[in-house]
Amino acid sequence: MNQSTAHKTDTPEQPASPQAHVLKLPIENLQVDRGPRSYEIWLVTKLMRMAGSPPVRFNLWNNNVIEPEQGEARFTIHLADPKALRSLVANPNLAFGDLYSAGRLTVEGDLAELMETLYRSVHRARQRWPRWLDALWRNHNPRPTGVSEARENIHHHYDLGNEFYRLWLDNAEMQYTCAYYEREDLSLEQAQLAKLEHVCRKLRLRPGMTVVEAGCGWGGLARYMARHYGVKVHAYNISKEQLAYARAEAERQQLDHLIEYVEDDYRNIQGQYDAFVSIGMLEHVGKENYPALAALIRRSLKPDGIALLHSIGRNRPMLMNAWIEKRIFPGAYPPSIGEFMEICELGDFSVLDVENLRLHYARTLSHWMDRFTARETEVTALYDQHFTRAWRMYLAGSIAAFRAGSLQLFQVVFTHGDNNRLPQNRQHLYTFPAAPEA
Amino acid sequence: MNQSTAHKTDTPEQPASPQAHVLKLPIENLQVDRGPRSYEIWLVTKLMRMAGSPPVRFNLWNNNVIEPEQGEARFTIHLADPKALRSLVANPNLAFGDLYSAGRLTVEGDLAELMETLYRSVHRARQRWPRWLDALWRNHNPRPTGVSEARENIHHHYDLGNEFYRLWLDNAEMQYTCAYYEREDLSLEQAQLAKLEHVCRKLRLRPGMTVVEAGCGWGGLARYMARHYGVKVHAYNISKEQLAYARAEAERQQLDHLIEYVEDDYRNIQGQYDAFVSIGMLEHVGKENYPALAALIRRSLKPDGIALLHSIGRNRPMLMNAWIEKRIFPGAYPPSIGEFMEICELGDFSVLDVENLRLHYARTLSHWMDRFTARETEVTALYDQHFTRAWRMYLAGSIAAFRAGSLQLFQVVFTHGDNNRLPQNRQHLYTFPAAPEA
Numbered sequence: 001m002n003q004s005t006a007h008k009t010d011t012p013e014q015p016a017s018p019q020a021h022v023l024k025l026p027i028e029n030l031q032v033d034r035g036p037r038s039y040e041i042w043l044v045t046k047l048m049r050m051a052g053s054p055p056v057r058f059n060l061w062n063n064n065v066i067e068p069e070q071g072e073a074r075f076t077i078h079l080a081d082p083k084a085l086r087s088l089v090a091n092p093n094l095a096f097g098d099l100y101s102a103g104r105l106t107v108e109g110d111l112a113e114l115m116e117t118l119y120r121s122v123h124r125a126r127q128r129w130p131r132w133l134d135a136l137w138r139n140h141n142p143r144p145t146g147v148s149e150a151r152e153n154i155h156h157h158y159d160l161g162n163e164f165y166r167l168w169l170d171n172a173e174m175q176y177t178c179a180y181y182e183r184e185d186l187s188l189e190q191a192q193l194a195k196l197e198h199v200c201r202k203l204r205l206r207p208g209m210t211v212v213e214a215g216c217g218w219g220g221l222a223r224y225m226a227r228h229y230g231v232k233v234h235a236y237n238i239s240k241e242q243l244a245y246a247r248a249e250a251e252r253q254q255l256d257h258l259i260e261y262v263e264d265d266y267r268n269i270q271g272q273y274d275a276f277v278s279i280g281m282l283e284h285v286g287k288e289n290y291p292a293l294a295a296l297i298r299r300s301l302k303p304d305g306i307a308l309l310h311s312i313g314r315n316r317p318m319l320m321n322a323w324i325e326k327r328i329f330p331g332a333y334p335p336s337i338g339e340f341m342e343i344c345e346l347g348d349f350s351v352l353d354v355e356n357l358r359l360h361y362a363r364t365l366s367h368w369m370d371r372f373t374a375r376e377t378e379v380t381a382l383y384d385q386h387f388t389r390a391w392r393m394y395l396a397g398s399i400a401a402f403r404a405g406s407l408q409l410f411q412v413v414f415t416h417g418d419n420n421r422l423p424q425n426r427q428h429l430y431t432f433p434a435a436p437e438a
Numbered sequence: 439m440n441q442s443t444a445h446k447t448d449t450p451e452q453p454a455s456p457q458a459h460v461l462k463l464p465i466e467n468l469q470v471d472r473g474p475r476s477y478e479i480w481l482v483t484k485l486m487r488m489a490g491s492p493p494v495r496f497n498l499w500n501n502n503v504i505e506p507e508q509g510e511a512r513f514t515i516h517l518a519d520p521k522a523l524r525s526l527v528a529n530p531n532l533a534f535g536d537l538y539s540a541g542r543l544t545v546e547g548d549l550a551e552l553m554e555t556l557y558r559s560v561h562r563a564r565q566r567w568p569r570w571l572d573a574l575w576r577n578h579n580p581r582p583t584g585v586s587e588a589r590e591n592i593h594h595h596y597d598l599g600n601e602f603y604r605l606w607l608d609n610a611e612m613q614y615t616c617a618y619y620e621r622e623d624l625s626l627e628q629a630q631l632a633k634l635e636h637v638c639r640k641l642r643l644r645p646g647m648t649v650v651e652a653g654c655g656w657g658g659l660a661r662y663m664a665r666h667y668g669v670k671v672h673a674y675n676i677s678k679e680q681l682a683y684a685r686a687e688a689e690r691q692q693l694d695h696l697i698e699y700v701e702d703d704y705r706n707i708q709g710q711y712d713a714f715v716s717i718g719m720l721e722h723v724g725k726e727n728y729p730a731l732a733a734l735i736r737r738s739l740k741p742d743g744i745a746l747l748h749s750i751g752r753n754r755p756m757l758m759n760a761w762i763e764k765r766i767f768p769g770a771y772p773p774s775i776g777e778f779m780e781i782c783e784l785g786d787f788s789v790l791d792v793e794n795l796r797l798h799y800a801r802t803l804s805h806w807m808d809r810f811t812a813r814e815t816e817v818t819a820l821y822d823q824h825f826t827r828a829w830r831m832y833l834a835g836s837i838a839a840f841r842a843g844s845l846q847l848f849q850v851v852f853t854h855g856d857n858n859r860l861p862q863n864r865q866h867l868y869t870f871p872a873a874p875e876a
Contacts, residue, residue, distance in 0.1 A: 354792035
């Protein structure tokens with residue numbers, strides 16, 4: 001397989017049905033009966049050197065072993081066939097995940113730890129890369145995020161089925177975003193409820209206030225706000241599956257008089273509110289829509305209203321990992337802290353508070369990973385092995401990215417620039433524990 | 439006086455001696471014996487319309503009165519001569535302060551309130567200005583901030599004399615930066631000590647740690663850290679007057695074994711530290727030096743060190759008010775929140791915490807203003823009437839700018855991007871009151 005063919009097979013149209021969400025590469029003529037050529041071994045050595053010589057051993061299809069050039073190996077990567085080797089070398093960013101999903105690349109050692117080691121090693125090495133290599137590494141084209149593409153992007157991921165997410169998300173309010181481990185020993189359920197409480201406190205909610213939520217997932221925050229703070233919520237989402245769950249759950253909790261779940265794009269939000277909140281949607285908004293988002297928040301927020309955006313972010317502008325963007329989250333782009341602030345500048349907002357919950361997301365993901373691993377048989381029964389491996393890779397890679405510092409989690413609180421009804425300090429966030437008792 | 443002459447006389451070289459810091463405009467041929475021409479009245483009306491029709495009446499030298507076009511006047515501005523009127527119209531940003539300092543423009547009503555009203559009104563009106571007007575309004579050239587210019591800029595303001603600042607700053611640790619009014623009823627002294635405590639908590643200081651401070655003023659933070667946290671501090675400053683005070687005070691408090699006050703530019707900081715802190719220096723650094731500042735912090739901070747920058751800032755990029763930049767703070771440029779974050783991006787830092795203390799600075803300035811007003815006779819005895827009026831204008835204008843939201847005060851905490859030794863949450867900032875008992 002030459003490089004141009006590899007590129008061609010690596011970027012097909014996304015399938016739309018949930019059953020076929022993770023791409024399966026065509027596998028044919030794998031040549032597993034021959035030994036590695038010397039140039040193939042040279043390519044792997046070269047790739048590892050480029051990646052900063054991480055402590056990784058390669059075990060090839062015929063049990064040929066390539067030890068790391070320096071130090072002891074802590075992980076072993078098995079490659080099942082010569083084509084796997086060549087795809088990996090040609091486009092490591094994308095092929096690593098695809099080969100792992102296909103079962104043609106397997107790992108001895110903790111997957112998340114291997115990924116963290118690779119992230120840290122590449123990050124350090126990259127500072128010495130020539131410019132062309134750096135450019136090549138980041139060269140991929142994320143999906144557009146216009147109104148209709150956004151529907152497709154969101155459908156791709158969030159409409160996988162409530163049954164699937166219920167297998168491994170918390171059973172308190174089905175939160176698929178970073179939890180808040182106020183204390184290290186919190187359970188996933190406690191930490192997710194603590195997150196909702198922390199957000200409500202940052203918004204300084206009072207009974208009777210009105211809130212608009214952009215991208216409400218399964219509607220857990222809206223229900224928490226209605227239940228604990230007696231506020232009225234308009235919650236927007238374009239995922240049908242999630243909304244069906246959200247509505248049923250609000251009814252069951254007898255909160256439907258306080259919550260309106262709206263199936264519409266956030267760009268169509270109407271009205272003015274005391275609070276604007278969005279948890280884990282900004283990653284899917286796309287930079288080109290920041291001016292529109294800023295204008296939207298500007299017109300949706302009352303003069304003394306408070307807005308909060310909670311999003312995965314970066315320390316510096318960087319494209320989403322190619323594999324995650326293509327196979328898991330089409331259209332995703334986590335803004336750098338500077339780009340995040342551009343939204344606030346565009347809206348002439350005053351930033352009151354930024355909190356970084358990076359390691360909280362690593363812990364959240366570890367909790368998800370534990371549960372996911374325990375339910376893999378059921379996941380495979382719902383989809384197939386390929387899907388299960390892809391999601392294992394996605395969760396492990398995400399743990400690694402947050403631990404290595406290549407992803408951040410920012411909660412940003414802001415108001416209109418001329419609003420002087422501000423809290424005196426941030427004490428009110430810490431007066432009582434945010435998490436419920438176990 | 440035509441416009442080009444006005445520009446010429448408005449931008450002379452800055453005098454270097456403290457006694458002549460505030461520029462005195464030449465006053466000759468004031469023509470106070472004639473009535474206003476109709477085009478002069480038209481110009482004032484036009485200026486007020488451009489400024490968004492604030493509730494301001496003009497009382498001219500011969501008692502001609504120009505009422506606001508809409509609504510009731512809440513303030514009266516007296517103009518003492520026709521040239522004052524024309525300078526004001528030609529370059530309101532600069533002339534307002536200069537004329538006030540010269541006593542040719544006087545105000546009936548609270549000066550800070552008038553300024554706040556004008557800031558808010560202009561800010562609103564400006565959104566409808568044509569582009570050329572907007573460009574004209576911001577067209578001035580701030581002073582450069584290279585190593586030698588920085589010395590001159592800092593000397594201009596901070597070497598006015600410790601005697602002068604002692605008249606109206608707090609008598610706890612002579613802080614000339616925003617205090618932290620943890621509670622609304624704190625005294626200036628309590629709030630300044632609370633600020634120092636709040637900063638120490640953000641840095642998570644422990645006994646035996648090492649700290650480097652860039653721009654240490656009269657050395658109060660360094661002494662507080664040594665006294666209350668038992669850390670070793672290298673504190674840099676290029677103001678001789680301030681350093682003389684700082685050293686004497688450290689000796690008096692028997693803290694000189696823990697503190698080294700270094701008379702040098704922050705760019706020459708040597709060594710690696712557990713904490714990097716800078717309170718109120720970034721405003722004087724200049725945007726062109728942000729890459730160097732980021733590189734400096736990067737090399738000065740240990741792998742698990744914490745950095746804190748405390749600075750006046752903006753919601754959007756904007757030049758410093760021309761009068762303040764020319765007459766009071768040469769070279770000053772408060773970064774927008776986005777520009778602030780650029781420093782962190784340039785250093786590959788991870789932003790952990792941003793807090794905005796905007797209204798705390800308005801209150802700090804009000805406390806300073808009260809004390810300044812009570813000591814005006816002494817200030818005038820040290821300098822002269824012109825100086826006293828200029829500083830009154832500067833303090834009032836600053837109160838107004840923070841109240842109207844045209845200035846912000848950001849405290850930004852960050853670490854190296856790959857540092858995982860982070861606090862679990864921000865609870866430690868709020869466990870006990872930061873302010874001492876009254």
